[in-house]
Amino acid sequence: MPPLRERRSAEMANFGFWNVDGLRKFDMSERQLPQIATELALERSLDLLFLIECGVPVEPIPTSPEEGLEFFAVACGDRFKVLVRFDPQFMCRLAPPVPSDRFDLWHLKLPLQEDVLIGVVHGLDKRNNSQQRQELFLRQFVAGLEYHEGKAGHNRSIVLGDFNANPYEAPMASALGMNAVMSRTIAQGPARRLLNSSYPFFYNPMWNLYGDEPRASAPATYFYRGSDPTEMYWHMLDQVLIRPSLIERFQVGALEIITAIRGRELTRASGIPDRSRFSDHLPVVFGVDLSKPDG
Amino acid sequence: MPENLWPDFDIAGAPRSPKAVIQEAGDGLSVKTRGLIKFTAMPMLIKDDKVTVRFNLFVRDLTYSYPFLTVSFAVNPVYPVSLVADKVPELSVANEEELIAALTRIFNAPPTIETVQRLMSLARQ
Numbered sequence: 362m363p364p365l366r367e368r369r370s371a372e373m374a375n376f377g378f379w380n381v382d383g384l385r386k387f388d389m390s391e392r393q394l395p396q397i398a399t400e401l402a403l404e405r406s407l408d409l410l411f412l413i414e415c416g417v418p419v420e421p422i423p424t425s426p427e428e429g430l431e432f433f434a435v436a437c438g439d440r441f442k443v444l445v446r447f448d449p450q451f452m453c454r455l456a457p458p459v460p461s462d463r464f465d466l467w468h469l470k471l472p473l474q475e476d477v478l479i480g481v482v483h484g485l486d487k488r489n490n491s492q493q494r495q496e497l498f499l500r501q502f503v504a505g506l507e508y509h510e511g512k513a514g515h516n517r518s519i520v521l522g523d524f525n526a527n528p529y530e531a532p533m534a535s536a537l538g539m540n541a542v543m544s545r546t547i548a549q550g551p552a553r554r555l556l557n558s559s560y561p562f563f564y565n566p567m568w569n570l571y572g573d574e575p576r577a578s579a580p581a582t583y584f585y586r587g588s589d590p591t592e593m594y595w596h597m598l599d600q601v602l603i604r605p606s607l608i609e610r611f612q613v614g615a616l617e618i619i620t621a622i623r624g625r626e627l628t629r630a631s632g633i634p635d636r637s638r639f640s641d642h643l644p645v646v647f648g649v650d651l652s653k654p655d656g
Numbered sequence: 657m658p659e660n661l662w663p664d665f666d667i668a669g670a671p672r673s674p675k676a677v678i679q680e681a682g683d684g685l686s687v688k689t690r691g692l693i694k695f696t697a698m699p700m701l702i703k704d705d706k707v708t709v710r711f712n713l714f715v716r717d718l719t720y721s722y723p724f725l726t727v728s729f730a731v732n733p734v735y736p737v738s739l740v741a742d743k744v745p746e747l748s749v750a751n752e753e754e755l756i757a758a759l760t761r762i763f764n765a766p767p768t769i770e771t772v773q774r775l776m777s778l779a780r781q
Contacts, residue, residue, distance in 0.1 A: 372722075372724075373710075373723060374723070403699055404701065405701065406699060406701065406710055408723075430698070431719070433719075446721060447720045447721065448718060448719035448720060471720070472715075472718060472722070472775070473722060473771065473774055473775065474722075652743070
């Protein structure tokens with residue numbers, strides 16, 4: 362296993378995403394969702410914030426436009442809200458060959474920086490869909506992304522969201538789903554070949570965040586106590602995946618599950634996400650170095 | 657009015673934070689670029705007794721902040737300070753004097769000059 366080589370760069374784009382569980386019908390006044398989401402963006406100096414299952418209005422964040430701290434809304438489907446700290450014209454929304462209200466795609470082209478493709482996904486839930494159906498949905502998303510990777514002429518792609526599946530489950534790990542692996546070495550190797558077809562990998566860095574150390578972190582992003590004899594309790598449904606071309610640019614040290622925003626705990630005393638006040642999911646932040654190669 | 661029980665403090669003698677030193681040093685960019693580019697600081701993040709601040713080159717005409725410099729230091733003592741600048745090798749400084757010398761080096765580095773020139777060109781398009 363090669364040692365972890367992280368590029369240290371100032372040109373880090375800070376990303377955040379959060380399933381805010383905002384499609385439920387309930388009294389929004391009891392939840393501090395829009396405020397806490399914008400505070401997350403400010404506290405973590407996020408350049409891009411993706412809110413999933415967000416049916417509530419989230420106003421552009423009022424800050425000082427003279428300091429470049431202003432946030433703007435990017436065009437997206439009703440299921441999402443996307444706020445960015447730059448002119449939204451730098452983030453062009455893409456139309457996938459098979460459209461869906463459960464995913465969205467953009468081409469991010471920031472001045473003097475490497476362009477990347479970004480996808481946000483809200484995977485089909487397990488309650489109403491078979492595993493095969495979850496995989497098929499994700500394969501349709503990947504096909505749309507690959508179509509735009511071909512048009513862009515590169516595969517610098519970042520995919521994030523609530524996939525409604527754990528990293529070890531078939532929708533994430535199967536070649537028929539996201540084909541996302543835990544190992545940089547495998548991801549950077551040859552694409553998987555099955556029955557004379559090639560399936561390019563994603564690298565899934567979320568494997569690194571499992572477990573309850575350090576103490577201030579959470580074991581995963583979502584808690585569910587099922588009735589099966591084997592129950593994991595904590596589930597890593599919220600994940601960021603990157604193509605191998607971005608592995609050296611991805612800052613694993615900056616990848617984090619957020620449990621508090623400006624001192625406010627997003628979990629109850631038991632450590633379980635506080636759904637009544639915030640969301641049943643915890644947010645995730647990460648950084649990607651978008652600097653252009655020297656010369 | 658009760659007597660003020662607090663002692664007199666040496667305000668001028670209080671050490672400046674690295675953020676304040678860097679912001680003051682960077683403020684001159686706006687003058688040098690005739691207002692096209694501003695040197696701005698993002699909100700400080702304090703985590704595990706470590707402070708991280710990112711400084712940007714903000715081009716108002718583009719509504720765009722180019723990430724230029726990331727600085728990190730302990731809450732106490734604040735030195736050494738680590739500086740990771742755009743296309744410049746990472747630097748570590750032990751005091752304010754070294755910090756100013758490092759900023760001079762970063763601001764005058766050829767990649768920095770090229771970046772500022774290119775941002776100015778974009779802003780004027």
